[in-house]
Amino acid sequence: MSFIDTSSKNTVSSYNKGNPVYIMLLTLVATLGGLLFGYDTAVVNGAEKSLVEFYIYKTTATGYNYVSDIVSVISQYRLMMVIVLYLVFFIISGQLIKLMGLKKGGIVGILIIAIFTIWAVNFLTKAIPTNPADIKDTADAVKGFVVASALIGCIIGGALAGFISRAIGRKNGLIIAAVAFFISAIGAWHPESFNIFGTLDVYAFVIFRIIGGIGVGIASMISPMYIAEIAPANSRGKLVSFNQFAIIFGMLVIYFVNYFIAKQGNEQWLVATGWRWMFFSGAIPAGLFLILLFFVPETPRYLALKGKDSQALKVLEKIAGKDSAPTVLEEIKSTLHEVNAPWLSYGFLVIFIGIMLSVFQQFVGINVVLYYAGNIFRNMGASTDSSLLQTIIVGIVNLTFTVVAILTVDKFGRKPLMIIGSIGMAISMIALGFTFFSGHVGLLALIFMLLYTAAFAMSWGPVCWVLLAEIFPNSIRGAMSIAVAAQWIANWIVSLTFPMMNDNTWLTNQFHHGFSYWIYGIMGILSAIFMWKFVPETKGKKLEEMESLWKKKNK
Template identity: 80%
Template sequence: MAFIDTGGSNSNSFQQGSKLYIFLLTLVATLGGLLFGYDTAVVNGAEKSLVEFYIYKTNGTNYIFDLNTVTQLFSQYRIMMVIVLFFVFIILSGQFIRLLGKKNGGIITAVLIGGLTIWAVSFLSNALPNSADTEAMKNMADAVKGFVIASALIGCIIGGAAAGFVSKSLGRKNGLFIAAVAFFISAIGAWKPEAFNIFGTLDVYSFVVYRIIGGIGVGLASMISPMYIAEIAPANVRGKLVSFNQFAIIFGMLVIYFVNLVIARQGDEQWLITEGWRYMFLSGAIPAGIFVLLLFFVPETPRYLAMKGKNDKALSVLQKIAGKDNAESILTDIKGTLHELNAPWLSYGAGVIIVGVLLSVFQQAVGINVVLYYAGNIFRNMGASTDSSLLQTIIVGVVNLAFTVVAIMTVDKFGRKPLMIIGSIGMAVSMIGLGFTFYSGHVGILALIFMLTYTAAFAMSWGPVCWVLLAEIFPNSIRGALSIAVAAQWIANWIVSLTFPMLNDNVWLTNTFNHGFSYWIYGIMSILSAIFMWKFVPETKGRTLESIEELWKKK
């Protein structure tokens, strides 16, 4: 991510530009964030229907398996899993080489690929469990379930890792356009995966491929939308405008929660399993189509235009957003910083990159996307009907949105570290408490309260504030290293979302802990995140980007 840091007397120069024009450009860019939230949360309402339609039927507490179906599912699952991991790793290998250099990065990449190859051979050659072993069959089906539900996150890893290259080579605007098209294709393909199955796989894996395409859009938008906003925003309100992207993500989640509820009420449970879930995914084509159309009317950012030597076009855009009197001086400042764009990523040592990666990993390891993706499943485990669980999910979305606003309004007043540490403590108490309500069998209003307090604690801290820190701690000259942290975030997200069904629905864990075990893990991770913030992350409130760079130079 690169920022227009005009500094000095130019810091307020954008005041002479068109505020309405800046607002409209920001609004269009935040559609990337809205679709980010919409696309990742749509699976919340469709999860139960997808499982029963594609994987296995449930009858109370009994699982009804069709041996041929489950065997086919798992066989193709293993092949797809291996292909996906190799593809993701090839994408990420470019980041290793950029980070460590061609020689060291190449050696480490070769070693890791060798290890992945050994694992893949073992994974593909393992025998399938005996069909009479119901528990083993269910665990196998749960693995497929996690893969299908979390499939979009595979694309997020790819898109997040590729976002730096796309934004630099093709431009910020074109990167957003690719993301918008990916959202649209995904919505159509996931609606009728059997009709658009050109992959030679089972229909469920055609669905997976289209979800991966949508995930690529999410991964691109997660980095390029805030980048676009930052590069056209006035310096004095940049933080607030960039924070609107996080607001748009949460708002997109809330919108799809309402859409899912409306669709679910159009038919009975069986209709929802066979047809209703399709319209949940198809609904995403509407905002995606609007996004595609609006992008034809927005300009490329001045910084990218200057990078490509298109100074006249850059000046034209700057005159609209900064005023004619200041456009020339701002363009001069931008061109003066372009020589820094290709600095080695370890110029400031490994500390800043490690902190950035751990911030991203902890943001996911505390379990937020288990709540956002599987809230309906959690509420059904509490005894709620499908309709009631979707309504309760909306309550979670409202709380998430409200406390995101709290964070936006207080992050520059109270500081980053206090909010993050308080949020971690709140999440730890809530998750451990939620685990005990399941373990003791006393689910109900208390469990709902813990869910809401957890969501509130995350929304006022690790949700938006983590992104603020990531935008601030990376020095301008190695801003591209942010893509490492973004990719790490999506990898952590995928791992958490993939493993939750295995932990939550495992027969032994369920019999022993009554669905409480996984929440205790997220509670422990919340405690560790508080310690990490306290010990290793600097406070950036009130510091200039240059003074933050000095912190890493001293280390």
């Protein structure tokens, strides 16, 4: 949100009488939601191997030694997969109703659920595989489901975030997210002790991870929204980018935490106990976030939306200065004239761009690197300790180039960074695939992975969130939730399918683990074309200006 008109020197001067330190403090508290986003989603990177070996199977010289009743594991996996997919499709149906109206959206939603129900019946009644190769493929699917389980919650939280932010406010939405983070950290630490669900312990773990994912989904939308609504236009890109910096910083912190926890014992200790402390560690930042949220105000935009003008004015006086606060409040109120505007008020293009920005951010494969880096490095021949250390290097590169984006996003604009990043990711991923295909893994593969990470970090990582926070006009701001939900659905699809592609026996024999990286490289090329053809530049534009921009494009 803009509190100034960048073309007015008088307003700029008045704004400077506000408190930039106060704005930065509010931004830092809000970015703790981003930090927990990164922390909670990346914690599984270090725990993935131990978690799978504790609950599903151990890799041995003679094959796979299943540590639990694999029939029960597969049966409950199928049931839980159907349940969570029903949740996802009901969410999609709700979004379609909001987007297309009750009649059209309802018909499409019912059709989607009916088709899925036919698939679900077949999926649930299919015989449990007995052939070792088929069991292994199914176990790989279970592995992907367990590792990516938090992303189900992210889809739910992301889809509900728009409703939550409007119904109870941005601040209260972040409080809900903090509570979900805390519960998830405790439950995932010892799911056997907190298993009130009547499932196998591994699926109690999954449920607690889904709860944490709900917190991630809520924070993924509301944290950048909160920052955008307290930031001036000429520094909004930078301040919103701090949220992505916090996400990457959270990932880097948990990479270090995972590494030092892994150093406390041998491989057997890590499988039995160490992974638990990796998840438990998240309770510390979650508790801190929850406490600090009680000391920040609600955003002026939400307060004005609810008719609390006096409270909004008090916050604006601290942010924008007493001289310009009344003018800024009137500017905000003038853009709230269509509180319940249909999401298609500005045409389908803005919705389409929001969804595709989110989908491409995930389909370029970044979370394969962030969630499965340890697995990838082990495929290169690294030990567990070495793979975790190399993961830290990836995190440092990610953080460093996120800073580059923060320093340049308001200078060079959004589109140039995004297109350059897409091209860099495409080249790096295709080259990485060839290193695996040709068997020249090691240092060369690490270099391409680091180049890929740098390209993403300076572009689609932070700048995508900046664009999502900027492109939606005030009167359909809730439509951002459909883009966020789409992002988490895409994230889940990528995270779920990577083990299936990467560990599939036939694909491994043919492509030596290189196949999936070529897919992500192609997505990088498509994302560059999409940015060039469809996405407008939003650099320096007030959020209030977005209405007129989309109205012109919709004519």
